[in-house]
Amino acid sequence: MKKKKMTCITCPIGCLLEVDYELTKKEIISLKSNQCKKGYKFAQDELFDPKRILTTTVKINSRFFKRLPVRSNIPAPKGMIERMVKEIKKIQINLPVKMGDVLAINFMDTGVNIISSATIEQQ
Amino acid sequence: MVKLIKQAENKIKHSSDSEYDLVVIGGGPGGMAAAVKAAELGVERVLLIERDSFLGGILPQCIHSGFGIKIFNSELTGPEYCQLFVEKVRNISIEVMLDTMALTLDLKGDKKSIIVSSRNFGIKRITAKAIILSLGCRERTRGQILIPGSRPAGVLTAGLVQKMVNIEGFLPGKNIVILGSGDIGLIMARRLVLEGCKVKGVFELMPFSTGLLRNISQCLEDFEIPLYLSHTVTKIYGDKRIKSVDIAMVDKNLNPIQTKTKNIKCDTLLLSVGLIPENELSKTAEIEIDLKTGGPAVDQYLHTSRNGVFACGNSLFVNDLADNVTEDGYLAAQSAVSFLNGRLRSEKLIRSKKLINIEAGENIAYIVPQKVSGKSDVNFRIRASIPLRNAFIEFSNIGLKKKVRFVNPGELIFAKITKGDFGKFLECNTKTASDSIKVSIKKEVQGQ
Numbered sequence A: 001m002k003k004k005k006m007t008c009i010t011c012p013i014g015c016l017l018e019v020d021y022e023l024t025k026k027e028i029i030s031l032k033s034n035q036c037k038k039g040y041k042f043a044q045d046e047l048f049d050p051k052r053i054l055t056t057t058v059k060i061n062s063r064f065f066k067r068l069p070v071r072s073n074i075p076a077p078k079g080m081i082e083r084m085v086k087e088i089k090k091i092q093i094n095l096p097v098k099m100g101d102v103l104a105i106n107f108m109d110t111g112v113n114i115i116s117s118a119t120i121e122q123q
Numbered sequence B: 001m002v003k004l005i006k007q008a009e010n011k012i013k014h015s016s017d018s019e020y021d022l023v024v025i026g027g028g029p030g031g032m033a034a035a036v037k038a039a040e041l042g043v044e045r046v047l048l049i050e051r052d053s054f055l056g057g058i059l060p061q062c063i064h065s066g067f068g069i070k071i072f073n074s075e076l077t078g079p080e081y082c083q084l085f086v087e088k089v090r091n092i093s094i095e096v097m098l099d100t101m102a103l104t105l106d107l108k109g110d111k112k113s114i115i116v117s118s119r120n121f122g123i124k125r126i127t128a129k130a131i132i133l134s135l136g137c138r139e140r141t142r143g144q145i146l147i148p149g150s151r152p153a154g155v156l157t158a159g160l161v162q163k164m165v166n167i168e169g170f171l172p173g174k175n176i177v178i179l180g181s182g183d184i185g186l187i188m189a190r191r192l193v194l195e196g197c198k199v200k201g202v203f204e205l206m207p208f209s210t211g212l213l214r215n216i217s218q219c220l221e222d223f224e225i226p227l228y229l230s231h232t233v234t235k236i237y238g239d240k241r242i243k244s245v246d247i248a249m250v251d252k253n254l255n256p257i258q259t260k261t262k263n264i265k266c267d268t269l270l271l272s273v274g275l276i277p278e279n280e281l282s283k284t285a286e287i288e289i290d291l292k293t294g295g296p297a298v299d300q301y302l303h304t305s306r307n308g309v310f311a312c313g314n315s316l317f318v319n320d321l322a323d324n325v326t327e328d329g330y331l332a333a334q335s336a337v338s339f340l341n342g343r344l345r346s347e348k349l350i351r352s353k354k355l356i357n358i359e360a361g362e363n364i365a366y367i368v369p370q371k372v373s374g375k376s377d378v379n380f381r382i383r384a385s386i387p388l389r390n391a392f393i394e395f396s397n398i399g400l401k402k403k404v405r406f407v408n409p410g411e412l413i414f415a416k417i418t419k420g421d422f423g424k425f426l427e428c429n430t431k432t433a434s435d436s437i438k439v440s441i442k443k444e445v446q447g448q
């Protein structure tokens, strides 16, 4: 059995979770100090398959705006984030673009889509 | 990030009719929420004034996620949160004036008026029956924390760099030192690393971080960026461009320990050393400012000391969450509507002796509202000045204690006091005793 303390980043409260777990079985034995049940899900993911929402920007050619903010539609594998941010720069954007438009599907085989975070209508 | 909305400008350019029921100044989340809510509640002529070319305030540059958990029940990015509100603004009858700066408030006569300067129609006087101020905040700069040394380029505030990187699309430098562990500094540490910069460390004067715990975890720990508590920058070197900084540990009184100084090479110093509510405009109308928050002193309706002028958002006090700003925008709008319907008056209320003053006591940086009537429930927003575990919030004179497991300056505390609780105070204080309630945060004594 292993012990770990971690900050739950699911919401701004940021509970300091105390977890006992079994790495081989991918099992949480006990969890303390979570203020809600989302803390359990966070601990589970963080120990065995950590993920983060990815956000960055992509170049666009508009008279008014130089960058388009983009995000992963769901949390992406944590270990891939840095490489993904580098690759995303290569995505070409055609204006207009709407919030939620999918810019890349199953990006780098991670199972996540890269979507637009904003609506930009002008060229 | 948002399509420019210019519907109101043409109208106003050609008409002499510039009288509104409600004018909201500042188009960030606070101002948008206030304008939308007022229109929803049936106010006919609502005008939203914004000096920038787009709505959203600080939101478009906050490209990270962490917005909307309360209001939309999902984790959005700043631009997404912004877009959803811009759509609300567009879908309801609100007039929007972009590229327009409110210069002065004139509340002397019968009518309230605002002098604005616009890129499109020059200087104009606009009159309003009620006004909501949602002006946002500014960053503290090097001048305000007095770092000695030369004055080279490359010393920048974190929010400015956020705008450079996320909106303008260029990097401020390659080797970064960050002073201050507020949320903007933490968010920018991660952002700059992802853009290929080297962040040499985040240095915090206090023995604790003022940022949210989740940001320390996901912005620093994830990227192995070191956080040095009780450290500060004591000197800046460089001729044209910053070359290095001296970093020193500080003692209990926050004075640098000269023997514990080291020099760190860098080409950029980011300052994330605090925000100040923006109130130059409020001061033109002599609105009473609370020195603790740096924003207008308000009652439970967010009514300032001037009749019919309300305040919300970061110009009222610095918020950590846009969601809270939105809620205060809604509250300001509801109060403005009551005022317009003749059900609320400020001057009387705030000046009246019957009003209960709320004082910030031990371990409290500030508390809002600063004055309450005691005739309705009040949701106090409290900023702790130090982190404390197993503490309680004490409201003097009404003998009320509320337990809190953990308080942290990075996170606003909400404490609801009911009309009934105030009733006890009002009863026992009718004639003689003090007219204030002192609020403090104290540590629970073990074994009690």
Ligand SMILES: Cc1cc2nc3c(=O)[nH]c(=O)nc-3n(C[C@H](O)[C@H](O)[C@H](O)COP(=O)(O)OP(=O)(O)OC[C@H]3O[C@@H](n4cnc5c(N)ncnc54)[C@H](O)[C@@H]3O)c2cc1C
Pocket: B025, B026, B027, B028, B029, B030, B031, B049, B050, B051, B052, B056, B057, B058, B059, B062, B064, B065, B066, B067, B068, B100, B101, B102, B103, B134, B135, B136, B137, B159, B162, B183, B184, B185, B187, B278, B281, B312, B313, B314, B315, B319, B320, B321, B322, B323, B325
């Ligand atoms: C780096 C950073 C990270 C953040 N992260 C999060 C997060 O993860 N989650 C979250 O919920 N919140 C976050 N916040 C907080 C949140 O974004 C702010 O609290 C919120 O945007 C404040 O809204 P506001 O409307 O009060 O001010 P602002 O957004 O600053 O808007 C004020 C507006 O008023 C305008 N204005 C000012 N004076 C005048 C004038 N005289 N005339 C005309 N217009 C004027 C300004 O141009 C501006 O557009 C973050 C903030 C920052 C800076």
Ligand code: SF4
Pocket: A008, A009, A010, A011, A012, A013, A014, A015, A034, A035, A036, A037, A038, A039, A040, A042
């Ligand atoms: S455990 Fe629940 S309350 Fe605590 S940080 Fe996680 S989501 Fe928030």
